[in-house]
Each structure stands twice: as C-alpha cells, then as structure tokens.
Amino acid sequence: DIQMTQSPSTLSASVGDRVSVTCRASQSISSWLAWYQQKPGKAPKLLIYKASSLESGVPSRFSGSGSGTEFTLTISSLQPDDFATYYCQQYNSYWTFGQGTKVEIK
Amino acid sequence: QITLKESGPTLVKPTQTLTLTCTFSGFSLSTSGVGVGWIRQPPGKALEWLALIYWDDNNRYSPSLQSRLTITKDTSKNQVVLTMTNMDPVDTATYYCAHQAAALYFDYWGQGTLVTVSS
Numbered sequence: 001d002i003q004m005t006q007s008p009s010t011l012s013a014s015v016g017d018r019v020s021v022t023c024r025a026s027q028s029i030s031s032w033l034a035w036y037q038q039k040p041g042k043a044p045k046l047l048i049y050k051a052s053s054l055e056s057g058v059p060s061r062f063s064g065s066g067s068g069t070e071f072t073l074t075i076s077s078l079q080p081d082d083f084a085t086y087y088c089q090q091y092n093s094y095w096t097f098g099q100g101t102k103v104e105i106k
Numbered sequence: 107q108i109t110l111k112e113s114g115p116t117l118v119k120p121t122q123t124l125t126l127t128c129t130f131s132g133f134s135l136s137t138s139g140v141g142v143g144w145i146r147q148p149p150g151k152a153l154e155w156l157a158l159i160y161w162d163d164n165n166r167y168s169p170s171l172q173s174r175l176t177i178t179k180d181t182s183k184n185q186v187v188l189t190m191t192n193m194d195p196v197d198t199a200t201y202y203c204a205h206q207a208a209a210l211y212f213d214y215w216g217q218g219t220l221v222t223v224s225s
Contacts, residue, residue, distance in 0.1 A: 001169065032210070034210075034211040034212075036153075038153075042217075043202055043215035043216065043217055043218055044153065044202075044212075044215055045215075046211060046212065046213050049210065049211045049213075050210075055213070087152065087153055089153075089211065089212075091210050091211055094155065094166060094168070094169075095143070095145075095155040095158070095212075096155065097145075097152055097153040097154065097155065098152070099152045100152050100153075
C-alpha cells in the first residue's frame with residue numbers, strides 16, 4: 001500500500017498570506033497526485049490533478065508542484081473562501097488520501 | 107452536468123449489512139474509461155477510498171476491506187450499489203460516491219450520506 005503523509009496537520013494563516021502544504025508518498029507515484037479542498041459538511045472539491053494541472057474553474061492562486069514522492073500545494077494569496085481542509089490523493093496504485101491539512105484563520 | 111447522489115439507511119445495527127446506492131446523471135457508465143467509486147469519512151477524520159467499478163465491470167477494492175465489500179452497477183438505471191457486510195461502530199462515517207475520470211482522480215462527488223452504526 002502507498003501511504004500519503006501531509007504536513008502540517010494544521011496551518012494558521014492570515015488573508016493575503018502565501019501558504020504551502022506538503023504531501024509525501026511512501027514510494028514514487030510519478031505525477032499521479034490530486035489535491036482536494038473540503039469545507040465542513042461538504043464533499044471534497046477537486047483543485048489540482050496530475051500534480052500541477054489546475055481543474056477548470058479553480059482560481060489561479062492555487063498551484064501544485066512536485067513529482068516522485070514529494071508534492072506541494074501552494075495558495076499564493078490566501079482568501080477568506082480558502083479556509084478549509086486540504087487533502088492530497090495518489091492514484092498511481094489504487095487510491096490513497098493523506099490525513100488532511102486544516103488551514104485556519106490566524 | 108454531472109451529478110451524483112447517495113442513498114441508503116442512516117442507521118444500521120452492528121453485524122448488519124449496509125447497502126448504499128449511488129444514482130447519477132450527466133454521464134454513462136458504459137462509456138469507455140469511466141468509473142464510479144465509493145469513499146468514506148468518519149466524523150472528524152480523513153477520507154478513505156473503499157471501492158471502484160469501471161465501465162467494463164472491472165472493479166477494485168480497498169485491500170483492508172475487500173472481504174466485506176461488493177460493488178455492482180446497473181447501467182440502465184444509472185446506479186452503482188455498494189454493500190458492506192458485518193458493520194461495526196467504527197464504520198460510522200459519511201459515505202460518498204464519486205465520478206472518476208479516465209481511471210484517474212475523482213472529479214465529481216455526491217453530497218455524501220451519513221451512516222451511523224449503533225445498536
């Protein structure tokens with residue numbers, strides 16, 4: 001099984017901040033990684049696929065990078081609507097999610 | 107416009123079998139490359155992939171839960187059904203179904219249905 005580890009678990013930030021979330025895979029997954037945003041009581045929303053491809057309709061302040069075992073989700077200028085929990089997911093071998101990173105208001 | 111919606115019991119007793127139905131629109135599960143998966147999320151915890159069925163009837167199961175899961179599809183009704191046997195309180199979670207694009211990531215999700223396991 002491929003394990004996905006996100007850091008940090010919680011991130012406190014202010015509107016306008018540049019924030020980054022890291023996701024590490026237990027083995028190489030090439031670029032087969034997606035990022036999702038989830039708000040309380042709602043289903044996850046796809047933000048990024050294939051590590052760096054922005055899903056249609058997602059603001060350009062979101063970006064993804066990395067390959068192999070280390071990946072990063074970056075929000076260039078945090079907006080009020082961005083306070084949420086973010087999950088990475090590998091789809092190289094079956095599907096595994098990270099444990100989530102909660103982005104909260106500082 | 108792709109939409110999915112989960113339905114099923116909100117409360118099941120320990121040892122019972124859970125049956126959930128995902129009813130979808132906006133795509134066909136007979137189209138090459140399309141899949142529908144099930145993912146769950148215990149309260150306050152992370153997402154966990156459970157099972158997936160492809161347009162060609164091939165399926166995949168989480169290795170840790172494979173013995174308890176069955177996924178089937180009814181293409182004519184635009185439905186996917188997940189059954190999970192021997193339910194336990196630790197299976198209490200919101201269960202989501204999701205559309206999978208080209209055997210890759212999940213791009214459209216249902217709203218989820220909360221299933222509580224309790225006697």
